[in-house]
Amino acid sequence: MNLQNGYVFTGGPGAGKTSVIAALAAKGFSVVPESGRQIIQEQVASGGEALPWANKTLFRDRMLTAALHDFKQQAPGGQPVFFDRGIPDLIGYSRLENLPVPAVLEAYAAAMRYHPRVFIFPPWEEIYRGDTERKQDYATAVATYEAMKGAYTGNGYTLMTVPPASVADRVAFILANL
Template sequence: MTKQNGYVFTGGPGAGKTSVITALQQSGYPVVPESGRQIIQEQMAGGGQALPWVDKVLFRDRMLSTALQDFESVTAGDRPVFFDRGIPDLVGYSRLEQLPVPAALLQYAVQLRYNQRVFIFPPWEEIYQGDTERRQDYATAVATYEAMTAAYTASGYELLVVPKTNIAGRVTFILERL
């Protein structure tokens, strides 16, 4: 199943994906927010175990469940929908964290397709910031970028590197390539 109108933003943490997706949402475009941060907030509030620093497999599996729901919730059409991460991100995360990659996850990554063009945000040390949910250091952000590049390439996507410029410039770059 392919969602030609579904455009994924991927890359390492702290590279500006969420800022750009927020700008697109404020311009009227439908967006699907990143599930990882929401899951972390919910788990921390409820004393849960699905946290990347407690149980990486449970965290990944919770993100997969949400990613599948998000994928199914988007209807096909001409209007672009922007995803802050996609299913192949979970393959990249698994490999980055040296977790086993379930066969079902590999199958979802290949069979549940977004638009062929995926926007990848490169590491950008000048804007990188950690916080309560983002506990990775900059070196991990770089490694995550490399893992996402490998995961999306292996899943057969064309990666478009989003330039390091202001949010408006990044939005223009993306919209000109839809």
């Protein structure tokens, strides 16, 4: 299944993806928020293990379930839909964390395709902030960015770097490059 209207935002944590997604939603665009933060919040509240600092494999698998659900909820064609991360991000996450990449994950990434142009947000130290869900340091954010670059290019996507700028300027850049 191809979502030619599904545009993915990827990169390391703390690079501004979520702020841009929120601004696009405020403009009336369809957006799909990142599932990782919600999974972390749910797992902490319930005392669960699917946390990146407790059970990385279980965390990845929960994110995959959410990513598949989010992908399948979108209608092909039509207006743009902006995804805060996509299925190939889980390949990047697996490699970053030295987890085996399951064949089923590779198969989903090959079969469930977003628009061929993916917007990648490079590390931006000036805006990077950790919090209760984002426990990575800046060096890990940079390594995550590199892992995502490899995951998407390895799956045949073309990356378009979103320049460091104000949220409004980043939104304008993205909309001009759809």
